[in-house]
Amino acid sequence: MNYRTFQLTGEKISLLGFGAMRLPVIDGDHTRVDEQEAIAMIRKAIDSGVNYVDTGFPYHGGKSEVAVGKALKDGYREKVLLADKFPLFSAKSPEDVDSLFEKQMERLDTDFIDMYLLHNINKAHLKVMKACNVLPQIEKKRDEGRIKHIGFSFHDELPLFKEVIDSYPWAFCQIQLNYMDVNFQAGLEGLKYAASKGIPVVIMEPLKGGKLTDSVPDEIQRLWDGAAVKRSPAEWAFRWVADFPEVLTILSGMSTMEQLDENLSILSAAEASSLTIDEKALIKDVSDAYNRITPYSCTSCRYCMPCASGVNIPESIQFRNDWEVYNHNDKLTDNFNMFFPRTERPSNCVECGQCEEKCPQSLSIIKALSETTVIFEQAS
Ligand SMILES: NC(=O)c1ccc[n+]([C@@H]2O[C@H](COP(=O)([O-])OP(=O)(O)OC[C@H]3O[C@@H](n4cnc5c(N)ncnc54)[C@H](OP(=O)(O)O)[C@@H]3O)[C@@H](O)[C@H]2O)c1
Structure with missing residues (x-):
């Protein structure tokens, strides 16, 4: 496994992080995690060098935190940085901060959370943060040793991302990034911006939630097949993200043991700044081809908004x-x-x-x- 340094503490963090939002489930029911398989996968990842595990309050209807907590028993908890998120969307009053946090600790069955993120900061959630006095309460928990580092995850637009970055001494942040989303949400500019301010960046959705690997259109597959080095669509996508030295770790939500095995092997080999000019050009060709088959060339400029009928x-x-x-x-x-x-x-x-x-x-x-x-x- 490749490791990158978390500058704040000097800790080495595995380039592959385990995202526990897409755990194996029973009968296709999102809320019924196949705990036996999920625990086996998380433990195998850790045994293979992964030391960052990311979960969230709403994942699998609350069952992700429970499964992660169980996987981290038997000496595994000490081997990882555990990331969880405060659900801003569930907070209605200042008292909710404490009760939601305690609920998470109970589900995880742990004494502390290493990396605690404010989940999905956006304009509406900034208001919640203020109204519910979230940050001071979270800081208090950090001072008590129940949280180690405070960060945030983000899905809104770049100008707001920069504002949020500049508004607080975050220990880290988490953004969506893959070769199709270079100019979407925080995007590549957001990655560089956070890094320029000394804030480490955790990447989510490196495979666009699996859309870059499921049912690859023929036109795209032909481009990949023409590459000098043969790699799966997943490997090209991971290598594109791993190429940026500003990236601290790449979370992937793996649903099968085979995916875990492949991703372990890819991110053990992928080094920063290692893609050749030809390889970068190929990935750009693939991204352009995806864009060509896009029916509406919307740039999400939002000039159309707000809609009088509330449509997003x-x-x-x-x-x-x-x-x-x-x-x-x-x-x-x-x-x-x-x-x-x-x-x-x-x-x-x-x-x-x-x-x-x-x-x-x-x-x-x-x-x-x-x-x-x-x-x-x-x-x-
Ligand atoms: N804070 C937030 O707001 C937020 C939002 C999103 C995600 N996250 C976190 O970030 C993590 C990563 O995001 P993500 O789960 O969207 O990651 P992702 O890697 O973009 O997508 C994961 C999906 O890709 C497919 N996949 C994974 N490895 C593969 C492989 N080797 N070959 C083919 N397909 C493969 C699987 O889909 P199928 O098997 O279903 O095809 C899997 O469910 C999440 O798990 C979660 O922990 C946080």
Whole structure:
């Protein structure tokens, strides 16, 4: 396994981190973790050199924290940095901070959490942080030794990311990054920005949640097949992320032992700054090809927002695009149903057309929203 240094403490952190958001489950039920298999996978990862495990309050309906806690028994807890996240979306009052934290400690059955993140900081959650007095309470727990380091995870836009980075002496942060999301959310500029401020960056969704590896379109596979060195789509994606020395660790949510084995082997070999010019060009060609088969060239500039009917237009178009690009992947439907608030779904569109007047790309937004509704809302 490759290791990178957490400058704050000098600790060596494995380049592959275990993301416990996509553990094996029973009968396809997201909330029924196959604990036996999950524990075997987490322990095998640790035995193979992984020393960073990331979980979260809502993962697998709360069962991820429980499974991770069980996996870290029998001497495994001491071998890893355990990362968990404060669920800003579940906090309604200052008292909730303590009760949610205690619930997490109970599920994990541990005395302390090494890396504690404020989960998904965005504009709305910044208000929650203030209203619920979150940071001072979390700092108190750190001072008591129940948390070691305070960080945050992020899915909003780059300007806000920079503001958040500059607003507090974070020990680390966590962003989504893969070769398709170079200019999405914090993106590559966010990675460089955080690093320039001395804040280590943990990467999530390096395979875009599996979309870069499931049902690879023929056109893309042909490009990979033309490479001088033969690598799986997963290996190309991991190597692209690992190439940035600013990256501290790369979390992957592995669902099978085979994926774990492959990812262990990939991230034991991938060094920073090791991709050749030709390899970088190939990855760029793949990314361009994915973009070419994208039906709506939305840049998420958000000029169309706010929508008078509450529709989250950029997110709806993203789902529509992903449906074509990632070969009608069922995971998209799951994500739509799990994560897209009903009040923001495209079926709320009343076709007023104000968004189309504001769109700098002159996109047929009404048509895109209607297609998204048919694909994700009428089919399910
Ligand atoms: N803080 C936050 O807001 C937040 C948000 C997202 C994620 N996270 C954390 O970050 C972690 C990583 O994100 P992620 O789970 O989205 O990572 P990812 O690596 O982008 O996606 C994981 C999925 O990729 C597929 N996969 C993994 N290894 C593979 C391989 N070798 N070959 C082919 N397919 C492979 C599997 O999908 P299938 O087997 O299903 O095809 C797996 O479920 C999460 O587990 C979670 O801990 C945090």
